[in-house]
Amino acid sequence: SQQGEEDPQALSIQEGENATMNCSYKTSINNLQWYRQNSGRGLVHLILIRSNEREKHSGRLRVTLDTSKKSSSLLITASRAADTASYFCALTRNSGNTPLVFGKGTRLSVIA
Amino acid sequence: EADIYQTPRYLVIGTGKKITLECSQTMGHDKMYWYQQDPGMELHLIHYSYGVNSTEKGDLSSESTVSRIRTEHFPLTLESARPSHTSQYLCASSAYQNTGELFFGEGSRLTVL
Numbered sequence: 001s002q003q004g005e006e007d008p009q010a011l012s013i014q015e016g017e018n019a020t021m022n023c024s025y026k027t028s029i030n031n032l033q034w035y036r037q038n039s040g041r042g043l044v045h046l047i048l049i050r051s052n053e054r055e056k057h058s059g060r061l062r063v064t065l066d067t068s069k070k071s072s073s074l075l076i077t078a079s080r081a082a083d084t085a086s087y088f089c090a091l092t093r094n095s096g097n098t099p100l101v102f103g104k105g106t107r108l109s110v111i112a
Numbered sequence: 113e114a115d116i117y118q119t120p121r122y123l124v125i126g127t128g129k130k131i132t133l134e135c136s137q138t139m140g141h142d143k144m145y146w147y148q149q150d151p152g153m154e155l156h157l158i159h160y161s162y163g164v165n166s167t168e169k170g171d172l173s174s175e176s177t178v179s180r181i182r183t184e185h186f187p188l189t190l191e192s193a194r195p196s197h198t199s200q201y202l203c204a205s206s207a208y209q210n211t212g213e214l215f216f217g218e219g220s221r222l223t224v225l
Contacts, residue, residue, distance in 0.1 A: 003154075030212075031212065033212070033213065035214075040200075040219070040221070041218055041219065042118075042202055042204075042216030042217050042218045042219050043155075043202070043204075043214070043216045044216070045213050045214065045215070048212075048213060086152075088154075088155070090214075092212040099145060099157055099160050099170065100145075100212055100214060101157070101171075102147075102154060102155040103154065104153065104154040105154060107152070
């Protein structure tokens with residue numbers, strides 16, 4: 001498969017807890033991106049991490065990338081009910097100017 | 113906020129009708145994409161374009177067609193809609209020189225009866 005695969009498929013946590021989602025892939029990548037999708041809406045870009053980076057932060061988001069294990073994780077700290085959404089990882093492959101390939105997503109529910 | 117617009121947001125039509133889903137962006141992006149997504153499922157790339165008069169089919173076979181006559185406009189057409197075409201269609205764009213970040217429209221949810 002050339003797409004990332006998110007794990008878990010669904011996650012339910014209490015408000016204030018941290019949420020961790022993982023993405024595994026099989027191809028060589030140029031970068032990996034995470035997107036968020038609220039129900040019935042378009043996707044919104046959250047963060048991009050390049051293949052030569054190991055960790056990036058943006059507000060309450062922390063993304064890690066381990067190219068040796070071909071995996072990435074997205075951590076949302078101090079989650080809020082408004083974080084309830086689906087989260088997708090997307091890969092830009094090394095093979096050139098090719099479109100992003102999305103995984104199946106993790107559905108996060110944050111209970112107030 | 114992304115300047116990419118899709119119309120209609122919702123459409124319910126009968127089998128056999130011809131429909132066009134519109135997508136326009138005001139960011140001057142060269143690259144534009146159409147993804148198909150069933151509720152709660154993954155996105156499948158069905159068409160993309162890297163510039164005017166350039167269109168390619170994506171990973172998922174689709175009976176739809178696209179055109180790219182102007183940079184800002186990337187409409188998707190179904191000549192004869194069927195119930196199997198019921199889905200959400202998401203349009204996206206990105207700048208040619210950037211690292212691939214996509215800007216998405218709000219989607220067009222199509223229901224074919």
